[in-house]
Amino acid sequence: MIKGIIFDMDGVIVDSHDVYYENWNSVFEKNFNVSISKKDFAENLGHSAIHFTEVFLNKNNVNADPEKVLKEIMENHDKLKHKVTLKSGAVETLTRLKKNYKIALATGALKEMALDYLTRLNIKKYFDFVIAGDEVKRAKPEPEIFIKAACGLNFKPKECVVVEDAMLGIIAAKKANMYVISIQDPYTKHQDHSMADLQLQKISELTYERIRRLENG
Numbered sequence: 001m002i003k004g005i006i007f008d009m010d011g012v013i014v015d016s017h018d019v020y021y022e023n024w025n026s027v028f029e030k031n032f033n034v035s036i037s038k039k040d041f042a043e044n045l046g047h048s049a050i051h052f053t054e055v056f057l058n059k060n061n062v063n064a065d066p067e068k069v070l071k072e073i074m075e076n077h078d079k080l081k082h083k084v085t086l087k088s089g090a091v092e093t094l095t096r097l098k099k100n101y102k103i104a105l106a107t108g109a110l111k112e113m114a115l116d117y118l119t120r121l122n123i124k125k126y127f128d129f130v131i132a133g134d135e136v137k138r139a140k141p142e143p144e145i146f147i148k149a150a151c152g153l154n155f156k157p158k159e160c161v162v163v164e165d166a167m168l169g170i171i172a173a174k175k176a177n178m179y180v181i182s183i184q185d186p187y188t189k190h191q192d193h194s195m196a197d198l199q200l201q202k203i204s205e206l207t208y209e210r211i212r213r214l215e216n217g
Contacts, residue, residue: 002179002215004153004160005097006146009107011045011165011185012203013094014117016084021187023080024056027073034060042187046140046168048108048133049074074110081113086121089204094126100208106149106162108133108140129153141168143176150178161211163203167191179214181206 010016028034053066111132118124129152136144150160162173165185173180182196
């Protein structure tokens with residue numbers, strides 16, 4: 001029986017990928033004269049922030065300290081974060097599902113950033129547990145973050161469903177032996193979501209009835 005829902009944050013709860021792309025690309029262009037394509041950017045969504053940075057340093061043969069680069073990216077993000085908004089229907093969906101389930105957030109973003117969004121957008125109250133990319137050793141597509149999220153809710157992995165927008169997160173959830181629901185985001189809608197148990201177009205389509213149907217096959 002499904003008792004808990006574990007949400008990814010970016011692209012699912014908050015509309016943030018445009019802001020992240022603008023930020024990472026501007027820092028790489030300014031410092032290394034490197035442009036990141038939106039396709040490459042989308043394919044790596046789901047990684048922890050530090051791993052995400054390492055991917056693009058390595059891909060472009062840039063010899064730089066990823067922690068220092070990420071520090072600049074995070075400082076730059078403070079100027080852009082006001083552009084990040086809630087996905088349409090997110091609050092209504094969280095309010096609805098909170099009546100029947102415990103809810104966790106499992107995001108590749110830094111914990112400080114995730115908590116800032118939850119507080120600023122007034123949705124922290126919906127989450128019983130929050131875990132971020134800097135709190136795990138192995139980022140998505142490895143299942144560690146989702147297994148720890150289930151533990152944080154005091155449930156077994158098979159008692160949880162993960163809601164994701166990116167292929168790396170979907171793979172991680174399946175490795176964790178969890179049900180997975182994918183919700184399209186403009187950056188990730190062209191990825192392979194076929195591993196998901198249910199595919200939706202938007203978060204408002206996520207209902208108690210649809211989750212119950214997953215359990216019944």
